[in-house]
Amino acid sequence: xxxxxxxxxxxxxxxxxxxxxxxxxxxxxxxxxxxxxxxxxxxxxxxxxxxxxxxxxxxxxxxxxxxxxxxxxxxxxxxxxxxxxxxxxxxxxxxxxxxxxxxxxxxxxxxxxxxxxxxxxxxxxxxxxxxxxxxxxxxxxxxxxxxxxxxxxxxxxxxxxxxxxxxxxxxxxxxxxxxxxxxxxxxxxxxxxxxxxxxxxxxxxxxxxxxxxxxxxxxxxxxxxxxxxxxxxxxxxxxxxxxxxxxxxxxxxxxxxxxxxxxxxxxxxxxxxxxxxxxx
Ligand SMILES: Nc1ncnc2c1ncn2[C@@H]1O[C@H](COP(=O)(O)OP(=O)(O)O)[C@@H](O)[C@H]1O
Ligand SMILES: [Mg+2]
Numbered sequence: 139x140x141x142x143x144x145x146x147x148x149x150x151x152x153x154x155x156x157x158x159x160x161x162x163x164x165x166x167x168x169x170x171x172x173x174x175x176x177x178x179x180x181x182x183x184x185x186x187x188x189x190x191x192x193x194x195x196x197x198x199x200x201x202x203x204x205x206x207x208x209x210x211x212x213x214x215x216x217x218x219x220x221x222x223x224x225x226x227x228x229x230x231x232x233x234x235x236x237x238x239x240x241x242x243x244x245x246x247x248x249x250x251x252x253x254x255x256x257x258x259x260x261x262x263x264x265x266x267x268x269x270x271x272x273x274x275x276x277x278x279x280x281x282x283x284x285x286x287x288x289x290x291x292x293x294x295x296x297x298x299x300x301x302x303x304x305x306x307x308x309x310x311x312x313x314x315x316x317x318x319x320x321x322x323x324x325x326x327x328x329x330x331x332x333x334x335x336x337x338x339x340x341x342x343x344x345x346x347x348x349x350x351x352x353x354x355x356x357x358x359x360x361x362x363x364x365x366x367x368x369x370x371x372x373x374x375x376x377x378x379x380x381x382x383x384x385x386x387x388x389x390x391x392x393x394x395x396x397x398x399x400x401x402x403x404x405x406x407x408x409x410x411x412x413x414x415x416x417x418x
Contacts, residue, residue, distance in 0.1 A: 142206070143303055143335040144171035144194060149203035151189050151358075163189040165358040166203070171351075173208075173302070176329045176336045178346035178366065181355035182380040187339045190355070191307045194337070195225035208302065223252070226301030230308040232288035241267070241291060242276040248299040259298075266294035269332070270324050286317025290324055297328070303335045304328060310340055318345070343370070344384050344405040354381065367403060386410045 151164040163186045171177055181187050192198040193205050196212040207224060210217035229235060238244040245263045254262070267273040270290040275283070280291055289309050296304065306325060310318040322338070322345055329336045338349065346352045352369045354362040356379045362369045369376075371391055373383040390404040390413065400413030 142170040143173040143175075143208060144337075145204075145206040145209075146170070146193075147204045147206070149193065149200045149205055151186075151193060151198060152201045153189075163358050164193065164200075167358070167360065168203075169353070169360060169363065171335060171337065173335055174329070174333050175350045176326065176338070176348070178349035178352045179337055179339045179355060180341060180343060180346055180352060180381060181361075182341060185355040185379075186358040187355055188307055189358075191227065191305050191337070191339060194303070194305060195227055196221050223299055224302045225305060226296035226299060226303065227305045227307060228289065228292045228296055228309045230311050232285045232292065232312060235292040235295070236280045236288065239279050239281070241272070241278050241280055244280060244291065245294050245298050248295055252299065262298045262300070266297040269297060269328060270294045271320075284317060285313045286320040289313065289317065289321045293321070293324055293328075301334065303337065305337045305339065307339045308341070309338075310342065310345065318342070322348075341381070343376075343381060344387075347403060347405050354379070 146167050146169055149164055149167045150162065152160040152162045154160050179187055189198065193200060194207065196218045199212055205212045207221045210221055212218065212221055236244050237247050242263050245266055246259050249259045249262055264273065267276055270293050272287065272290055272294060280288055304325065310321050313321065325336050325338055326348060328334045338345065346366045349366055352364065352366040353360055354369060361379055362372060370383050370387050373388050376383055384405045386404050386407055386409065390400050390410055393400050400410060400417065404410050404413060
């Protein structure tokens with residue numbers, strides 16, 4: 139039986155602030171993530187998303203409980219190197235994830251540090267840039283690029299290390315709608331074409347729609363966990379934990395409840411209008 143990509147068993151994480159003062163950021167969390175799935179992890183500010191992300195690659199170790207990546211515990215010192223390589227992380231700010239002034243040097247940085255052979259590095263750089271649709275910019279300089287392009291480069295930099303899990307921690311948060319959709323498209327392609335397990339952390343509910351699974355975090359615990367459409371149905375409760383389901387989705391669900399079926403998975407005005415027009 140294939141092991142889960144991620145397994146959390148009763149994981150608690152507390153930040154120790156001294157003077158016996160602590161913040162419980164993650165509280166007794168247990169769930170698993172299937173290899174090859176695309177999971178959206180959503181929660182308002184302070185719900186514990188980034189803490190969870192850091193627990194996944196061993197940047198933080200659980201205060202109690204255990205985090206397993208492909209069966210290996212982050213508490214196992216012998217495995218932490220493998221875990222760091224298998225969990226690639228991309229963060230929020232497109233401007234502080236680049237090291238070199240030439241795109242291809244930047245992408246090569248990760249594998250170079252791992253001692254990967256020259257030929258293999260060249261192959262990986264080309265592959266990673268192709269995967270994020272940035273091969274033509276290989277000789278360019280990252281600093282002049284758009285936010286969406288920079289985040290795609292950040293993803294390529296992580297890909298060059300050949301991770302099996304990609305964690306995007308609010309990597310779309312600082313981007314304009316075009317940049318957001320570019321990054322999301324790349325993440326979905328990597329999931330489908332390369333079988334990389336994607337954990338997309340976001341506070342944009344509509345970005346969760348195409349995920350296989352939506353996990354909603356609130357105060358360090360799972361509030362909802364299921365197919366996005368099934369979770370969206372609870373928009374009243376989601377509102378209480380400061381999460382907004384697109385109004386188009388809310389309206390479509392409400393209409394469905396009174397027998398007016400305008401279609402599934404509506405997040406945009408055009409889709410709602412289309413659904414209504416079809417009925418008329
Ligand atoms: N370095 C830290 N020191 C102390 N408390 C922290 C630290 N980082 C996060 N926290 C606290 O932990 C909780 C979860 O934070 P975080 O994981 O960053 O949530 P999110 O990413 O969902 O905004 C919050 O209450 C936050 O204030
Ligand atoms: Mg965060």
